[in-house]
Amino acid sequence: MATTTPSIETALGLYRKMLLIRGFEDRVQSLFLRGEVYGTTHLYSGQEAVAVGFASVLRDGDRVACTYRGHGHLLAMGTDPEALLAELVGRETGINGGRAGSMNVVDPEHGVLGCYGIVGGSIAAATGAALSLRGTGSVAVAYFGDGATNQAYFFECLNFAKVLDLPVVFVCENNGYGEYTPYEAVTPGGIVPRAAVFELRTTEVDGMDVLAVRAAAAEVVERVRAGGGPEFVEARTYRFVGHSRSDPGKYRPEGELDRWRERDPLVVAAALLRDELEAPAGEIDRAEAEVEAELERIQEAALAAPFPEDVAIPEFNER
Amino acid sequence: MSADVVEIGMPKLSDSMEEATVLAWLKQPGDAVKRGEPLVEVETDKATVVYEAETDGVLEEVVVQAGQAAQLGAVIARLRVDGGATAAPSAAAPAARREGSAGALEFRAAIRAALDEELARDERVILFGEDVAAAGGVFAVTPGLYEKYGPARVFDTPISELAMSGAAYGAAITGKRPVLEIMFGDFLALSMDMLINQATKYWFLTGGRQSCPLVIRSVVGAGGRFGAIHSQMPVSWLMGITGLKLVAPATPGDAKGLLKAAIRDENPVLFFEHKRLYPLKGEVNGDVVELGRAKVVREGGDVTLVSAMKGVHDCVAAAEELAREGIEAEVIDLRTIRPLDMETVLRSLEKTNRLVVVEEGPLTGGWAGEVLALVIEQGLGDVEDAWRITTANSPIPYSPPLEDAFLPDARRIVREVRERS
Numbered sequence: 001m002a003t004t005t006p007s008i009e010t011a012l013g014l015y016r017k018m019l020l021i022r023g024f025e026d027r028v029q030s031l032f033l034r035g036e037v038y039g040t041t042h043l044y045s046g047q048e049a050v051a052v053g054f055a056s057v058l059r060d061g062d063r064v065a066c067t068y069r070g071h072g073h074l075l076a077m078g079t080d081p082e083a084l085l086a087e088l089v090g091r092e093t094g095i096n097g098g099r100a101g102s103m104n105v106v107d108p109e110h111g112v113l114g115c116y117g118i119v120g121g122s123i124a125a126a127t128g129a130a131l132s133l134r135g136t137g138s139v140a141v142a143y144f145g146d147g148a149t150n151q152a153y154f155f156e157c158l159n160f161a162k163v164l165d166l167p168v169v170f171v172c173e174n175n176g177y178g179e180y181t182p183y184e185a186v187t188p189g190g191i192v193p194r195a196a197v198f199e200l201r202t203t204e205v206d207g208m209d210v211l212a213v214r215a216a217a218a219e220v221v222e223r224v225r226a227g228g229g230p231e232f233v234e235a236r237t238y239r240f241v242g243h244s245r246s247d248p249g250k251y252r253p254e255g256e257l258d259r260w261r262e263r264d265p266l267v268v269a270a271a272l273l274r275d276e277l278e279a280p281a282g283e284i285d286r287a288e289a290e291v292e293a294e295l296e297r298i299q300e301a302a303l304a305a306p307f308p309e310d311v312a313i314p315e316f317n318e319r
Numbered sequence: 320m321s322a323d324v325v326e327i328g329m330p331k332l333s334d335s336m337e338e339a340t341v342l343a344w345l346k347q348p349g350d351a352v353k354r355g356e357p358l359v360e361v362e363t364d365k366a367t368v369v370y371e372a373e374t375d376g377v378l379e380e381v382v383v384q385a386g387q388a389a390q391l392g393a394v395i396a397r398l399r400v401d402g403g404a405t406a407a408p409s410a411a412a413p414a415a416r417r418e419g420s421a422g423a424l425e426f427r428a429a430i431r432a433a434l435d436e437e438l439a440r441d442e443r444v445i446l447f448g449e450d451v452a453a454a455g456g457v458f459a460v461t462p463g464l465y466e467k468y469g470p471a472r473v474f475d476t477p478i479s480e481l482a483m484s485g486a487a488y489g490a491a492i493t494g495k496r497p498v499l500e501i502m503f504g505d506f507l508a509l510s511m512d513m514l515i516n517q518a519t520k521y522w523f524l525t526g527g528r529q530s531c532p533l534v535i536r537s538v539v540g541a542g543g544r545f546g547a548i549h550s551q552m553p554v555s556w557l558m559g560i561t562g563l564k565l566v567a568p569a570t571p572g573d574a575k576g577l578l579k580a581a582i583r584d585e586n587p588v589l590f591f592e593h594k595r596l597y598p599l600k601g602e603v604n605g606d607v608v609e610l611g612r613a614k615v616v617r618e619g620g621d622v623t624l625v626s627a628m629k630g631v632h633d634c635v636a637a638a639e640e641l642a643r644e645g646i647e648a649e650v651i652d653l654r655t656i657r658p659l660d661m662e663t664v665l666r667s668l669e670k671t672n673r674l675v676v677v678e679e680g681p682l683t684g685g686w687a688g689e690v691l692a693l694v695i696e697q698g699l700g701d702v703e704d705a706w707r708i709t710t711a712n713s714p715i716p717y718s719p720p721l722e723d724a725f726l727p728d729a730r731r732i733v734r735e736v737r738e739r740s
Binding site: 063065096097099100104105106108113114116117118121123124125126127128129130131132133134135140152153156157159160163164313 | 445471474476477479481482483484485486487488489490491492493494495497512513516517520521522523524525526527529
């Protein structure tokens, strides 16, 4: 994949967004352990480069459908982090007023169709949105994991999108595990050939390198925007945490996590900023400090907000 | 060779037909008929079909005139031929369909009219499903709409019910008003995830700020000899899904008016079309019929019969029979199962004190049970007797005598009301 060297400003912006997501997820984890985040939550730590790289080439009118591991996708699209954290801690000021929680957030104002708690649901949502977007120059993006490539959604919707020539990009974030099961054990033939069989153009990209993702996304999205029909991207990535907050990830082979951590998207991006772009060290430090300060403020505000008193909606109280 | 006269019987043109109507003779007595030539246009419960001669001959006599109906197998014409000959139904596309006089339409034509009017009224309306476009629908409900509105608004899809319902949801939350046809209600099982887990939650999650205006039309109900997996009544599968409206019309007028309301509704609506009602004719106008309003279709003071779809007609037939015995039944057509108009039911019950809920569907877990529960909560003081007439807790059998015995009908309603009077 040809990568054009971005400006320091662009690279810093991407780095900052990934810092925000990582810092946000770290706080969600500690709030979960304190009992402030309820039920369960699925963290995006390690996969930041995919959502941030893709979102950086999207524009107003484009739509994305996320997974239940959706905090990163939302923040990358511009969802207010304070409203998102307030949602996770069940507050009235939450992005969905405390009705959604971690897994079910919708944010149409920022182009987010929803976060789909059923594996593969995002594939159908984006396919449907693409029906609305035909001929408008906008695109729909479906994010989903390697596990979703075994769902009926995957096969039905890739075919459906191809038959109807829809402006949709299917982005498989292959993080190596469907819940606790290594993807190799349940995905005979691999992932890309499954998309290729529907005659979708396919692209494979290093999902730990935000600039590589951005460059690939730019090319793919441009073709789809121009009416070239649906395309498929596999981004190879890794989650640094368990599947959900009840999963310590003990099924991973010894050393695997450490090897992937060496290619942490934050480490990769910081090295590029320092070594290739020769960004002033002060700029990088300042970004880190500012994001941390913002997260601190957000957490205080979210926790200080009131719990909702009434979520009744007339439509749902017909009797 | 000697000339023989052979009888042409009303052919079996659909699986479920018991009788059919001759629409037009395309040959007149005395006309020569060539093999493969269109002979007669026949309207069945499913579609209008052109019936063709199989061999050469001369039309000797027309027995069943245009406009008359005949039972399956009954002689409709006689043909003079050299040797034996029979006619065969055309495999070709149906000929032009009759839409009836201005005020009266068939149930299926009323649905088509609603779709046509809403497609014309609102650019956001799109219609899709298996074979709804080029083929005009396997139940011949949507002919001509593809030609009129084009492939961007009326289109065929692969046989992928999950993708279809997902696409309807995705399109609905991004500005379209999709109408999806799921051919048989039984296939709804394949489309449930998007419907239950996403479409019905959208209004709630956005605090009522955003809506998901989609309609799924589906053909339901038994009596067509389609067997256990093409005859079910999925209404009760969906009864407990908060956020889903369930529309179950009984007449062409309501089918049209309710479908228009469904398409204009801001949230997901399941629109059920009972396959036995498709050939039914009735008065139709341009009115939108508000969802959630039952209709008293027959007044009476002795017992209240509540039903929906085909059951309403069974109740009316039963009420006429009961009237001959001096029992005046009030018949209520619920029209929508959810929202459920209990006000109309309770008002009737104040007068009659006796309630029978007739549901085509299994006894256990059906909507008839919900009606009785609400009656107990809200109108117990008015109840002297109340019960359900439903199907047994069994899959739907195929063989005609078995299926007929399985389904609630007017005779059973009459018998039970009489026995409990």
